[in-house]
Amino acid sequence: MNDAVIQLDSVSKIYGKGEAEVRALDSVSISIDRGDFVAIIGASGSGKSTMMNIIGCLDGATQGTYHLDGIDTGTLDEFQLAQIRNRKIGFVFQNFNLIPRTRAVDNVSMPLAYAKVHRKERRERALEVLASVGLAERADHKPSQLSGGQQQRVAIARALVTNPVLLLADEPTGALDTKSSHEILDLFESLHANGRTIVMITHETDVAARANRVVRFQDGHIIEDHRLRDVHAHPVATAVPA
Amino acid sequence: MMIAESVRFALTGVMANKMRSILTTLGILIGIASVIILLAVGAGTSNAIKTQIGKLGTNVLTVSRQTTAGGRAAGGQAVTGPRSRGTNLTLQDMAALTDPVMAPDVAATAPVVTAQNVTGTYQDATHAVATFVGTTPSYFSISNDTLAAGSYFSDGDASSGTAVAVIGNTVAQDLVGSSVTSAVGQTIALNGQNFVVSGVLAQKGSSGLNDPDDIVVIPYSAAQDKFTGYSPSLASITVQAKSADVMNQAQNEVQMILDARHNVTSANRDYQVRNQAQILTTATTTTATLTVLLGAVAGISLLVGGIGVMNIMLVTVTERTREIGIRKAIGASRGSIVSQFLIESLIISLIGGVLGIAAGYIGSAFPLLGTQPEVQWWTVWLSFLVSAAIGLVFGIYPANKAAKLRPIDALRYE
Numbered sequence: 168m169n170d171a172v173i174q175l176d177s178v179s180k181i182y183g184k185g186e187a188e189v190r191a192l193d194s195v196s197i198s199i200d201r202g203d204f205v206a207i208i209g210a211s212g213s214g215k216s217t218m219m220n221i222i223g224c225l226d227g228a229t230q231g232t233y234h235l236d237g238i239d240t241g242t243l244d245e246f247q248l249a250q251i252r253n254r255k256i257g258f259v260f261q262n263f264n265l266i267p268r269t270r271a272v273d274n275v276s277m278p279l280a281y282a283k284v285h286r287k288e289r290r291e292r293a294l295e296v297l298a299s300v301g302l303a304e305r306a307d308h309k310p311s312q313l314s315g316g317q318q319q320r321v322a323i324a325r326a327l328v329t330n331p332v333l334l335l336a337d338e339p340t341g342a343l344d345t346k347s348s349h350e351i352l353d354l355f356e357s358l359h360a361n362g363r364t365i366v367m368i369t370h371e372t373d374v375a376a377r378a379n380r381v382v383r384f385q386d387g388h389i390i391e392d393h394r395l396r397d398v399h400a401h402p403v404a405t406a407v408p409a
Numbered sequence: 410m411m412i413a414e415s416v417r418f419a420l421t422g423v424m425a426n427k428m429r430s431i432l433t434t435l436g437i438l439i440g441i442a443s444v445i446i447l448l449a450v451g452a453g454t455s456n457a458i459k460t461q462i463g464k465l466g467t468n469v470l471t472v473s474r475q476t477t478a479g480g481r482a483a484g485g486q487a488v489t490g491p492r493s494r495g496t497n498l499t500l501q502d503m504a505a506l507t508d509p510v511m512a513p514d515v516a517a518t519a520p521v522v523t524a525q526n527v528t529g530t531y532q533d534a535t536h537a538v539a540t541f542v543g544t545t546p547s548y549f550s551i552s553n554d555t556l557a558a559g560s561y562f563s564d565g566d567a568s569s570g571t572a573v574a575v576i577g578n579t580v581a582q583d584l585v586g587s588s589v590t591s592a593v594g595q596t597i598a599l600n601g602q603n604f605v606v607s608g609v610l611a612q613k614g615s616s617g618l619n620d621p622d623d624i625v626v627i628p629y630s631a632a633q634d635k636f637t638g639y640s641p642s643l644a645s646i647t648v649q650a651k652s653a654d655v656m657n658q659a660q661n662e663v664q665m666i667l668d669a670r671h672n673v674t675s676a677n678r679d680y681q682v683r684n685q686a687q688i689l690t691t692a693t694t695t696t697a698t699l700t701v702l703l704g705a706v707a708g709i710s711l712l713v714g715g716i717g718v719m720n721i722m723l724v725t726v727t728e729r730t731r732e733i734g735i736r737k738a739i740g741a742s743r744g745s746i747v748s749q750f751l752i753e754s755l756i757i758s759l760i761g762g763v764l765g766i767a768a769g770y771i772g773s774a775f776p777l778l779g780t781q782p783e784v785q786w787w788t789v790w791l792s793f794l795v796s797a798a799i800g801l802v803f804g805i806y807p808a809n810k811a812a813k814l815r816p817i818d819a820l821r822y823e
Contacts, residue, residue, distance in 0.1 A: 225738060225815075225817045225820070226815075226817050245743060246743065246744075249740055249741060249743070250740065250742070252737075252739065253740020253741075254740070258738050258739065264735045265735075266732055268421065268425050281741050281742070
């Protein structure tokens, strides 16, 4: 049985044509197992953002195939891709990307609304997940009333609320101070310890060092694929900061 | 995506920019209100004219002297100089029109002798009379007049020229004062000639175009004696048909009798017959044109309001590009984005529509252009549907624009 959450086979992403052709990804193949915590690192322009867009089903590959949780995403139409993003993937962005003027609990429950979950259940699940990231008492606060670290934790709660197979984080600590960065990474470790599959895009090596496996991109190629720890061999994470 | 959810998201969007939403709503409000008010003014004017003509009697024909120059003699010979204003309508003509054999559809006739610039005086008060009529008592029934006080004059008074007058409410108020009944029995002077007021007519009410109560009615022979100089000629003959249905037959009979008596044909008539029904039709056509024009002006303001909605929705979509990207990333389908923004523009338009209907009703409560606007129920429904249509039509383009955004482009948007 193939237990890969992500399976890329010779995936290329080509922008432009002829002389102006740019290969943002050049025939990349990679497999990421369920329960793994992978950091994708590289300088800007290395192709790691393109990688993130393709893994997140935000953009399609020009060549090659991408299986997410066993589904060939190349065969899906726009509506089905929206459903895949909704049910299989939880996104965490660098600048949080919460909906402004909308309470934390409503931000968190929004993916469930698109999944047609009933309103009452939505709220219950959103409050549950907010509590698990230590923000139970901030449920009714709006993003502008929360600190950066708190906003990122709301975003993580939103990513987790649909119980996705993959947590996809794009520079999750890029906009945070050191203390908040550590708290977010601790949270990731604890999620990973509970079996969550996490792919984290970053350009900071010390952030990448928190992962089990580091994949380094350069010029659209994987130039290094380095395992730091075995899956599930990681010691139990520190407690979730309150 | 559940509709209730789209409505909730859309409401958040509307509330996010309250001032902007209010101003956009105001555009629709003004458009809808002006449609309702202006169409109500059109309807009010039209009804006022109909009512007034109805009060004059819809089964009434007016035979008047044709005083225009350039008529043709029988056989097509040109007549030089203006046609004489001679004695071409007489009491004998009028008597002939009541012949039950020749004119079976004529119920009654009344002569009309008029004079211009008649001023009434009573003690220190003076009043310029708008309508001055010398006639017989049958005039009152033909014109649907009733008495507020006193009595009409008799047929004997009419032919002998007794100096009595029946005056309208406006004249009575201006000359004698607020208690119009006290005018009965008083002597008033009309251009210096003394007349005793025998009766005051009941109020007909102004239609805004002219005042039917500003009238003095005296015996025709008195008018001929004292105002027009004795002459057998009448200004017009008022003919009442037996019913409104036989107006055309009555008109044909009147024309046949007068053509024979005046020895003319339809080509060179020295008189003309005006039919109240025709006047009504003309007036209705005129007011319909007026209503269409008013409606068009209001429609344009509604269109401008609609463009305002579209403009604001486009701004909103651009402003919230990032939000659209986030929503798409977390699983919003194209349909849910379309419905969110479409419902947002619908909410703005419908709130504007409902408030516009309310403002239309309030605005129509006050007299405008001399008439009382009458709100037509269909304009209310039309306005409601139009405001909904505006929300849809002017919302669909921005909503589609939002839905078509690619999530990576939308997320990258600053």
